[in-house]
Amino acid sequence: EVFGDERLTTALLDRVVHHAHILTFTGKSYRFQQAMARKNKEE
Numbered sequence: 792e793v794f795g796d797e798r799l800t801t802a803l804l805d806r807v808v809h810h811a812h813i814l815t816f817t818g819k820s821y822r823f824q825q826a827m828a829r830k831n832k833e834e
Contacts, residue, residue, distance in 0.1 A: 794800045
């Protein structure tokens with residue numbers, strides 16, 4: 792929907808991720824911990 796053409800979108804994504812590196816993180820999410828802390832403060 793954003794680019795209007797499925798083939799164009801596929802080509803753009805292919806170009807963007809061609810030389811990309813995939814990073815995998817393990818452990819607890821800092822952002823998740825902060826979100827839970829905010830939620831608990833509101834209650």
